[in-house]
Amino acid sequence: MLIRSVISGALASFLSIAAAGAQDTRNLLESKESLYNNIYVYEQAPYRSMTFGHNRRIYTESVYNTRDELDLPVDYTRFMTASVMYTKDIRSILEIGFGGGRTAWYLHRFLPKVQVTSVELDPTVLELAKKYFGIKEEPNFHVANRDGRLFVQESKERYDIILIDAYRGPFVPFHLLTKEFYQLVKDHLAEGGVVAQNVEPSTMLFDAAVKTIHSVFPQVDFYEAGGNIVMVAYPGDERKPEDLAGIAQERDKEFGFRYKLADMLAQRKRIDIDNGQVIDAKAKVLTDDFAPVEALKTIERHNRKLP
Structure with missing residues (x-):
């Protein structure tokens, strides 16, 4: 799951990636490296986030309100x-x-x-x-x-x-x-x-x-x-x-x-997908037999991280 939403108030502060460690007030609960991801779980009450590290950047995958399980903050x-x-x-x-x-x-x-x-x-x-x-x-x-x-x-x-x-x-x-x-x-x-x-x-x-x-x-x-x-x-x-x-x-x-x-x-x-005014007319339909080499290598490795 990928989150790029701009969320106001405390949650916006929680989701932001600090420029330096001293500025990041979140508490790192746990970090783990799996076959597929570098995973970090942070908390800034009442929110917890699951983030993935990818190409030296951090992407927030999920946000949980610990005080309200029915809240969808994103x-x-x-x-x-x-x-x-x-x-x-x-x-x-x-x-x-x-x-x-x-x-x-x-x-x-x-x-x-x-x-x-x-x-x-x-x-x-x-x-x-x-x-x-x-x-x-x-x-x-x-x-x-x-x-x-x-x-x-x-x-x-x-x-x-x-x-x-x-x-x-x-x-x-x-x-x-x-x-x-x-x-x-x-x-x-x-x-x-x-x-x-x-x-x-x-x-x-x-x-x-x-x-x-x-x-x-x-x-x-x-x-x-x-x-x-x-x-x-x-x-x-x-x-x-x-x-x-x-x-x-x-x-x-x-x-x-x-x-x-x-x-x-x-x-x-509703948009007209076929007229080329909103969606690029030159965009290609993606098929299994036409994919970037990097993606094919990833698929061969069952989507594991490349060394």
């Missing part, structure tokens, strides 16, 4: 839950990219009868999420230690919602950003199901990522979320605003979500 994690108003049914949810588990845990708490499965590649991330971020195994809540694409490929299940929030530094792992991957995801959606993905808009791959998901899913809605973009994609016809508004109102009332679907719907954006 904007994009809230907008990932907008997917709930799109799906025909809510029986099963799959999340690829767990991090500190805040989005999955929030949905589990408000939808306790729904099967929530999250997949995380790094076992050390899971260890620290359980130790510091209030995560535990419960009925209808399960976290699998597996590569997300391999998990979907091997799964016989179909899901009403698939959330994609896997990051390595500032980038989504390439094998989770190709046309073949999105086709695999589509094949594992239940009837009326949707996909939501968190995408960092300032990277050079953003336009290609939009074109690629659109090559599989004809409908893509955009939610600007504090510096990130959440894309909600689905097959079939466009879900009309009035229909979404009705579902949002019903499900807000039924489940009592902290962050109202109706409020998020007001931020929905």
Whole structure:
């Protein structure tokens, strides 16, 4: 999970990376080096953060309010839950990219009868999420230690919602950003199901990522979320605003979500992806057989850190 949101008050101070150690008032709870990440867990009450070191920079992956487990301090994690108003049914949810588990845990708490499965590649991330971020195994809540694409490929299940929030530094792992991957995801959606993905808009791959998901899913809605973009994609016809508004109102009332679907719907954006005015017309659809050598090497190493 990647956070680039600008958050006010104490949380903004908490998320910032200090220019020098003396200026950083956070308390380092634990640091670990795994096969995949250099992981640091910080605390500045009431918030805890899980951060990854990548190419001499620090990226905040997850933020947890220790006084309020239902708080989603970071904007994009809230907008990932907008997917709930799109799906025909809510029986099963799959999340690829767990991090500190805040989005999955929030949905589990408000939808306790729904099967929530999250997949995380790094076992050390899971260890620290359980130790510091209030995560535990419960009925209808399960976290699998597996590569997300391999998990979907091997799964016989179909899901009403698939959330994609896997990051390595500032980038989504390439094998989770190709046309073949999105086709695999589509094949594992239940009837009326949707996909939501968190995408960092300032990277050079953003336009290609939009074109690629659109090559599989004809409908893509955009939610600007504090510096990130959440894309909600689905097959079939466009879900009309009035229909979404009705579902949002019903499900807000039924489940009592902290962050109202109706409020998020007001931020929905539709753009013409094909006319080249917003998304670069020269951007390429990403495929498994066309990837940077560095990305292919990473995939061969099962996404482990390069020496």
